[in-house]
Amino acid sequence: MDLLADLIPLRQHCQAWRTQGLSIALVPTMGFLHAGHLSLMDYARTRADRLVVSVFVNPTQFGPNEDLDRYPRDLPRDLELAAAHGVDLVFAPEPQAMYFSDHATWVEVPELAKGLCGASRPVHFRGVCTVVTKLFGLVRPDVAVFGQKDWQQLAILKRMSRDLELGVEVVGRPIFREPDGLAMSSRNVNLTPEEREKAPAIRQGLLVVQAAVRAGERDAAKLALMFRAHLAEKLTSASVDYADFVHPESMSPVVRVEGPTLFAVAVFLGRVRLIDNILLEV
Ligand code: AMP
Numbered sequence: 366m367d368l369l370a371d372l373i374p375l376r377q378h379c380q381a382w383r384t385q386g387l388s389i390a391l392v393p394t395m396g397f398l399h400a401g402h403l404s405l406m407d408y409a410r411t412r413a414d415r416l417v418v419s420v421f422v423n424p425t426q427f428g429p430n431e432d433l434d435r436y437p438r439d440l441p442r443d444l445e446l447a448a449a450h451g452v453d454l455v456f457a458p459e460p461q462a463m464y465f466s467d468h469a470t471w472v473e474v475p476e477l478a479k480g481l482c483g484a485s486r487p488v489h490f491r492g493v494c495t496v497v498t499k500l501f502g503l504v505r506p507d508v509a510v511f512g513q514k515d516w517q518q519l520a521i522l523k524r525m526s527r528d529l530e531l532g533v534e535v536v537g538r539p540i541f542r543e544p545d546g547l548a549m550s551s552r553n554v555n556l557t558p559e560e561r562e563k564a565p566a567i568r569q570g571l572l573v574v575q576a577a578v579r580a581g582e583r584d585a586a587k588l589a590l591m592f593r594a595h596l597a598e599k600l601t602s603a604s605v606d607y608a609d610f611v612h613p614e615s616m617s618p619v620v621r622v623e624g625p626t627l628f629a630v631a632v633f634l635g636r637v638r639l640i641d642n643i644l645l646e647v
Contacts, residue, residue: 366444366447366448366452366453366454366455367453367454367455368444368454368455368457369454369455369456369457370456370457370458370459370462371458371462372458372462372463372503375454375456375503375504376503378454379415379417379454379503379504379505379506380505382414382415383505387413387414387415388412388413388414388415388507388508389413389414389415389416389417389504389505389506389507389508390409390410390412390413390415390416390417390506390507390508390509390510391409391416391417391418391419391500391501391504391506391508391509391510391533392405392406392409392416392417392418392419392509392510392511393418393419393421393496393497393500393509393511394418394419394420394421395420395421395422395423395436395551396420396421396422396438396439396440396443396457396551397436397437397438397439397443397551397554398420398442398443398446398447398551399541399549399550399551399553400541400549401512401514401540401541401548401549401550402446402512403446403450404538404539404541405510405511405512405538406418406447406450406451406452406510407450407451408510408536408538409508409510410450410451410452412507412508412510412536413506413507413508415453415454416451416452416453416454417452417453417454417455417456417504417506418447418452418454418455418456419455419456419457419458419500420440420443420455420456420457421456421457421458421463421496422436422438423460423463423492423493423496424460424464424492425464425488425491425492425495425496426488426489426490426491426492426493426496427488427489427492428486428487428488428489431486432552432555432636432637432638435555435636436551436552437551437552437554437555440457443455443457456500456503456504463496463499470495471491471494471495472491472494472495472498472525472529473490473491473494474490474494474521474524474525474528476615476616477490477517477520477521477524477615477616478490478491478517478521478616479616480517480607480609480611480616480618481517481607481609481611481616481629481631482515482517482518482631482640483517484607485606485607485631490517490518490521493518493521493522494521494522494525497509497522497525498525498529498531501526501531501533505532505533506533507533507534508533508534508535508536509522509526509533509534509535509536510536510537510538511535511536511537511538512537512538512539512540512541513537513538513539513540513642514540514541514548514549514550514640514641514642515640516537516613516627516629516642517616517629519535519537520613520614520616521616522535523535523537523614540641540642542568543565545565546565546568546569547561547564547565547567547568548567548568548639548640548641550639550640552637552638552639553637553639555636555637556634556635556637557635560602560634560635560637563599563600563602564600564634564639566595566596566599566600566603567596567600567603567630567632567639567641568641569595569599570591570592570595570596570599570630571592571628571630571641571642571643572643573591573592573595574588574589574591574592574628574643574645575628575643575645577591578622578645578647582622583621583622583623583647584620584621584622585610585618585619585620585621585622585626586620588610588622588628589608589609589610592605592608592628592630593605593608596632600632600634602634602635603632603633603634604632604633605630605631605632605633606630606631606632606633606638607629607630607631608628608629608630609628609629609630610622610626610627610628610645611626611627611629612625612626612627613625613626613627613644622645622647623647624647625644625645625646625647626644626645626647627642627643627644627645628642628643628644628645629641629642630642
């Protein structure tokens, strides 16, 4: 497995593969890899001849009061895990290598970024779209694999790749969970032991809503209150950032759950913000 930190060698490496007729899959990450990331790599490995993983805590997708400085990092461990999962090349640049000091170009999909995480993190998706566009331009992958845990991100990147004719198939993969149901996240290590113990209440709250939909409840406002009441009881220290129902592709708000609907939530446990979601089918 190769490790590169500079852009030109990355471009040359990938260009050489393409010249040989080899297809390329890309899995972008912010590192501190867990089994969720590894599940994306295992899938991506089956989709192309060569697998590139980026490990980059992208500063432009963090707002001024967010956790850029607290974001966990462990590149040596990430490299071991990536090698064990058949990755051919890890790209781990420093921010100065990734962005010119006078970087001035931004990619945005504002229509899909209005609600959910886009509402509470105003520059987040602009940063994500821009860095992913740069990675697509450097690697020129045939396929790029993302997790459904960040469903809004996935919807935005699918639309971006389609609208801009980037020629990359953007694929989403299921949420990988801890045995107790908590969605795996690099940020879980920042939870206190007590928060970690109670955090599965988030997933349980999603299942409470799913059960209510299956029992016939259609009113999104009532369903959202059920989630909030569940958390207020089981996870008293939590504060709900949002608990919203949206169309799974357009991300537009859903008032009545009559067709496929995404229920997405973001919850603060202390300073740690966790997200999760569930696709409701009726
Ligand atoms: P991150 O390192 O958090 O930016 O995540 C990198 C990629 O892994 C994104 O496409 C995420 O959606 C995906 N991912 C993160 N956590 C999970 C999970 N628990 N299950 C599946 N995919 C995940």
